[in-house]
Amino acid sequence: MRLLQVKNYLQAKKLDAIVLFNKDPNFKYFVGSDFEHGIMLITKKNNLLFLSQLYRPRIKDFRVVQWKDFKKDFKAFIKKQKIKRVGIDNQNLLVRQKNFLRNHFKTRDASKFLEDLRQNKTKEEINRIKKACRITDKIFKSIINNFKFKTEADIVKYIKIKALELGAEIAFEPIIANAKNAVVAHHKPSSKLRKGFLIIDFGIKYKGYMSDMTRTVYVGKPSKKEKELYEKIKDIQEKCIEKVKIGLRAGKLYDYSLKLFDKDKKYFVHGLGHGIGVEIHEKPNLSLKSKDVLTKGSVFTIEPGYYNKKIGIGIRIEDDIYLGNNKEVLTESTKKLICVKLK
Amino acid sequence: MRLLQVKNYLQAKKLDAIVLFNKDPNFKYFVGSDFEHGIMLITKKNNLLFLSQLYRPRIKDFRVVQWKDFKKDFKAFIKKQKIKRVGIDNQNLLVRQKNFLRNHFKTRDASKFLEDLRQNKTKEEINRIKKACRITDKIFKSIINNFKFKTEADIVKYIKIKALELGAEIAFEPIIANAKNAVVAHHKPSSKLRKGFLIIDFGIKYKGYMSDMTRTVYVGKPSKKEKELYEKIKDIQEKCIEKVKIGLRAGKLYDYSLKLFDKDKKYFVHGLGHGIGVEIHEKPNLSLKSKDVLTKGSVFTIEPGYYNKKIGIGIRIEDDIYLGNNKEVLTESTKKLICVKLK
Numbered sequence: 185m186r187l188l189q190v191k192n193y194l195q196a197k198k199l200d201a202i203v204l205f206n207k208d209p210n211f212k213y214f215v216g217s218d219f220e221h222g223i224m225l226i227t228k229k230n231n232l233l234f235l236s237q238l239y240r241p242r243i244k245d246f247r248v249v250q251w252k253d254f255k256k257d258f259k260a261f262i263k264k265q266k267i268k269r270v271g272i273d274n275q276n277l278l279v280r281q282k283n284f285l286r287n288h289f290k291t292r293d294a295s296k297f298l299e300d301l302r303q304n305k306t307k308e309e310i311n312r313i314k315k316a317c318r319i320t321d322k323i324f325k326s327i328i329n330n331f332k333f334k335t336e337a338d339i340v341k342y343i344k345i346k347a348l349e350l351g352a353e354i355a356f357e358p359i360i361a362n363a364k365n366a367v368v369a370h371h372k373p374s375s376k377l378r379k380g381f382l383i384i385d386f387g388i389k390y391k392g393y394m395s396d397m398t399r400t401v402y403v404g405k406p407s408k409k410e411k412e413l414y415e416k417i418k419d420i421q422e423k424c425i426e427k428v429k430i431g432l433r434a435g436k437l438y439d440y441s442l443k444l445f446d447k448d449k450k451y452f453v454h455g456l457g458h459g460i461g462v463e464i465h466e467k468p469n470l471s472l473k474s475k476d477v478l479t480k481g482s483v484f485t486i487e488p489g490y491y492n493k494k495i496g497i498g499i500r501i502e503d504d505i506y507l508g509n510n511k512e513v514l515t516e517s518t519k520k521l522i523c524v525k526l527k
Numbered sequence: 528m529r530l531l532q533v534k535n536y537l538q539a540k541k542l543d544a545i546v547l548f549n550k551d552p553n554f555k556y557f558v559g560s561d562f563e564h565g566i567m568l569i570t571k572k573n574n575l576l577f578l579s580q581l582y583r584p585r586i587k588d589f590r591v592v593q594w595k596d597f598k599k600d601f602k603a604f605i606k607k608q609k610i611k612r613v614g615i616d617n618q619n620l621l622v623r624q625k626n627f628l629r630n631h632f633k634t635r636d637a638s639k640f641l642e643d644l645r646q647n648k649t650k651e652e653i654n655r656i657k658k659a660c661r662i663t664d665k666i667f668k669s670i671i672n673n674f675k676f677k678t679e680a681d682i683v684k685y686i687k688i689k690a691l692e693l694g695a696e697i698a699f700e701p702i703i704a705n706a707k708n709a710v711v712a713h714h715k716p717s718s719k720l721r722k723g724f725l726i727i728d729f730g731i732k733y734k735g736y737m738s739d740m741t742r743t744v745y746v747g748k749p750s751k752k753e754k755e756l757y758e759k760i761k762d763i764q765e766k767c768i769e770k771v772k773i774g775l776r777a778g779k780l781y782d783y784s785l786k787l788f789d790k791d792k793k794y795f796v797h798g799l800g801h802g803i804g805v806e807i808h809e810k811p812n813l814s815l816k817s818k819d820v821l822t823k824g825s826v827f828t829i830e831p832g833y834y835n836k837k838i839g840i841g842i843r844i845e846d847d848i849y850l851g852n853n854k855e856v857l858t859e860s861t862k863k864l865i866c867v868k869l870k
Contacts, residue, residue, distance in 0.1 A: 218700075239711065277621065345691050348687050357563070370581045453580065
């Protein structure tokens with residue numbers, strides 16, 4: 185299906201192939217999992233992976249062509265396949281990779297096509313993201329039920345080990361931010377836990393696909409004012425999710441969230457959300473003035489946050505949303521304010 | 528010390544700064560650990576990290592400058608610092624990053640300088656690599672002492688969890704290759720374990736610095752011929768380590784290893800080794816015809832391997848070597864052929 189769309193694109197743009205290098209997220213997207221090496225060439229007729237003989241993977245839909253002498257074999261290979269005009273990914277290409285491609289081909293940027301293609305998830309992709317979300321929920325529950333942590337870093341370690349035990353891994357370095365640290369949106373976890381809000385932001389990668397969830401719990405007993413603040417952020421998050429619909433411009437949703445923040449809008453310092461998939465940040469981008477559209481097939485986060493340095497309080501709540509025939513909230517952990525005790 | 532060398536380089540090349548983006552290994556090298564964001568600028572006077580206000584890290588030797596409006600603030604910032612001519616890293620720059628830099632500066636490639644700088648490890652770097660090697664040895668021992676694995680993938684999972692428990696993480700996806708799989712140098716582990724050689728190749732990352740070790744054990748009881756083959760590879764590996772000395776060209780050592788392989792040299796299909804540090808492959812490169820020199824301060828692997836598809840046998844032995852005042856073998860796990868039993 186996705187490969188068919190590539191072939192139609194090649195036809196329309198009069199290109200012989202799309203050429204991608206390993207480590208390009210679009211490369212990962214087509215081979216279906218993390219992959220460390222090789223050059224991928226999708227032509228109208230073939231799906232090829234040009235790879236060192238040190239590797240011998242089996243990849244669905246792709247034929248592996250192995251080289252012994254890279255330069256010589258690559259030249260012969262593209263001559264045989266008659267590949268001259270190619271689409272490349274200017275968003276993710278290294279300078280030296282682009283120089284290499286220019287030596288062999290006439291190139292044209294295909295990055296926008298690839299980004300849009302990836303935004304429209306297939307059923308298989310959705311299933312993997314859902315599975316990643318299930319594992320995320322499971323780990324969050326287990327964090328709460330086994331709350332014996334002394335430091336932020338303890339929680340990070342716990343999440344990483346738990347993810348492996350459940351047959352997955354983390355999607356990105358978890359952000360665990362307690363008390364005053366929570367006012368730094370991307371805090372690096374290390375400190376000893378103490379009374380105050382505790383932001384737990386982590387994601388799981390399952391068969392190459394990612395989830396991303398944040399819950400804010402409270403260590404100790406929150407004041408009435410703190411409870412109210414939490415309820416306000418939760419309410420904003422839920423209202424934004426309600427507002428989500430196919431065809432909505434992301435920038436508009438951002439404006440809506442600012443209205444809900446009202447007098448507190450200066451404490452909302454980052455984007456409202458981002459697409460997820462083979463990357464932890466992909467299309468659509470839900471930031472201020474974003475022109476990206478919430479299209480059918482998109483999966484993205486909704487994550488308003490409040491960061492007030494003066495009073496030393498940070499709160500963020502984040503869910504993953506799938507816009508299919510219906511709107512689905514994929515992360516299911518409770519958003520009721522949980523209070524944990526230090527042991 | 529390293530920063531001083533950068534400043535001398537700036538002086539000599541009449542540059543105002545070295546500019547690096549996050550995710551560039553050289554960026555990691557200067558900030559001293561994995562780091563996800565920012566632009567680093569080392570000028571003659573200052574060491575600066577230009578960073579979003581969402582982050583607030585403490586980094587030794589660096590002053591963090593935070594932005595709210597990236598474009599506007601960056602322009603004002605470089606004007607204030609009077610940065611015009613900059614050294615960049617063409618080996619690791621993305622096309623779009625290079626375009627961005629060209630819009631703001633006159634650029635000159637400094638990648639070779641940076642590579643050479645990184646090859647000469649400081650005491651602190653050596654200590655981190657040594658610690659990574661200690662953890663590697665510990666995990667290997669623990670794999671052997673707890674050999675209850677059913678599949679190659681079980682061993683991968685065990686290594687990952689063990690690394691986290693020991694306060695570190697893996698340096699790269701472990702290669703665990705048993706029986707016929709072992710003839711593929713970079714095999715993707717999954718299969719059920721059975722009689723035959725078992726290649727265990729993994730590395731640890733400790734505070735940003737990596738180890739890389741391979742041991743080949745035997746599942747079941749090896750034949751006399753298999754034992755002899757193992758001893759031959761072990762002997763080649765040890766003789767190559769003996770030959771290592773300051774000032775030797777890597778290509779020469781490779782030639783020497785081929786002589787030792789003798790009639791079996793066609794079964795040695797990859798490089799003899801590679802530098803390690805903040806990356807798992809850095810200078811020096813110990814492959815055929817490499818002109819890199821084994822300089823004082825280098826840390827690199829020595830890893831001859833034998834891959835015979837006809838008889839379905841693969842063997843590789845790999846240690847990490849530090850060329851200081853003396854030559855030190857940093858990985859200490861036994862190279863005596865270990866036989867494990869399936870449970």
